Amino acid sequence: QLRQNYYASSCPNVESIVRTAVAKKFKETFVTVPATLRLFFHDCFVQGCDASVMISSSGGNKAEKDHPENLSLAGDGFDTVIKAKGAVDAVPSCRNKVSCADILTMATRDVVALSGGPSYAVELGRLDGLNSTASSVNGKLPQPSFNLNQLNSLFAANGLSQPDMIALSAAHTVGFSHCSKFANRIYSSDRQNAVDPTMNRTYAAQLQQMCPKNVDPSIAINMDPDTPRIFDNVYFKNLQKGQGLFTSDQVLFSDLRSRPTVNAWATNSLAFNQAFITAMTKLGRVGVKTGTNGHIRRNCAAFN
Numbered sequence: 001q002l003r004q005n006y007y008a009s010s011c012p013n014v015e016s017i018v019r020t021a022v023a024k025k026f027k028e029t030f031v032t033v034p035a036t037l038r039l040f041f042h043d044c045f046v047q048g049c050d051a052s053v054m055i056s057s058s059g060g061n062k063a064e065k066d067h068p069e070n071l072s073l074a075g076d077g078f079d080t081v082i083k084a085k086g087a088v089d090a091v092p093s094c095r096n097k098v099s100c101a102d103i104l105t106m107a108t109r110d111v112v113a114l115s116g117g118p119s120y121a122v123e124l125g126r127l128d129g130l131n132s133t134a135s136s137v138n139g140k141l142p143q144p145s146f147n148l149n150q151l152n153s154l155f156a157a158n159g160l161s162q163p164d165m166i167a168l169s170a171a172h173t174v175g176f177s178h179c180s181k182f183a184n185r186i187y188s189s190d191r192q193n194a195v196d197p198t199m200n201r202t203y204a205a206q207l208q209q210m211c212p213k214n215v216d217p218s219i220a221i222n223m224d225p226d227t228p229r230i231f232d233n234v235y236f237k238n239l240q241k242g243q244g245l246f247t248s249d250q251v252l253f254s255d256l257r258s259r260p261t262v263n264a265w266a267t268n269s270l271a272f273n274q275a276f277i278t279a280m281t282k283l284g285r286v287g288v289k290t291g292t293n294g295h296i297r298r299n300c301a302a303f304n
């Protein structure tokens with residue numbers, strides 16, 4: 001039921017309204033880019049792409065965003081969607097016509113393009129979900145310690161293939177990570193192998209310097225050491241050099257089943273861009289709500 005130009009009659013300028021609001025936010029802070037992109041992923045993998053991740057906890061309900069695995073979602077992603085929703089609703093004919101889930105989808109497309117990545121047509125027509133519980137997040141998001149089989153099975157559960165998973169992982173070409181997410185790779189309890197053997201030694205030393213053992217838990221470092229503010233295929237070149245940050249990144253090169261794809265996209269950014277568009281479009285179809293399974297929220301952080 002998703003389609004391009006879904007709002008052609010109800011809010012014909014919705015895409016340019018969202019793009020303008022996102023561009024304004026992007027000028028204020030680059031964090032808009034990784035924050036929005038990760039928010040979209042975490043939304044789609046839990047109860048589908050329905051903006052369930054945006055609901056605030058209230059009364060007795062602890063919402064998705066307060067699950068431990070979502071606490072590191074940067075506030076600028078939520079703020080981007082809220083600002084864009086405000087801009088859409090400021091146009092009388094568009095008021096309460098466009099879902100938060102669709103605004104998040106458009107904003108994600110826009111941040112990728114703003115940071116140098118490909119632009120693509122988005123399918124629209126998602127409704128906003130009617131449920132958001134912290135417990136529903138359990139087991140639905142990938143862990144940075146995952147191996148290829150674990151990554152493939154979780155993505156397959158969302159209709160995504162191994163190439164889709166690899167293309168989407170390249171989202172780590174922008175943005176930040178807290179030191180705790182990869183500390184196990186640079187400080188091992190095993191004295192023989194203090195550093196993960198698949199990690200480049202120089203890179204490991206740099207990470208140890210930025211993330212000393214008793215580092216402030218709020219410190220976050222660039223995930224792409226070379227082009228942290230550009231959405232590009234340098235992610236794959238980094239993997240070839242042993243500069244993947246998480247086990248789940250580096251395993252894409254270490255495992256011979258995924259290495260050929262990494263090598264192909266490291267040298268062919270056009271092929272990567274096409275694969276990324278395909279994968280993002282498929283990600284956007286996960287668990288879409290229609291009919292009585294959803295509604296159009298007036299406030300993205302609360303049910304109507």
Ligand code: HEM
Pocket residue numbers: 033034035037038041072073074142143144145146151168169171172174175176177178179181220246248
């Ligand atoms: C393949 C499995 C994946 C794993 C294990 C994973 C794990 C993580 C972890 C641990 C962080 C750091 C969070 C922090 O410490 O603040 C992170 C950040 C990020 N992830 Fe992933 N992720 C995966 C896939 C994806 C996908 C598919 C996307 C989007 C399409 C994505 C987008 C991002 C972005 C943009 C950031 C940076 C967030 C920021 O700077 O605020 N990730 N990811």
Ligand SMILES: [Ca+2]
Pocket residue numbers: 042043044045046047048049050051052053129
């Ligand atoms: Ca969701």
Ligand SMILES: [Ca+2]
Pocket residue numbers: 173174224226227228229230231232234235
């Ligand atoms: Ca990059």
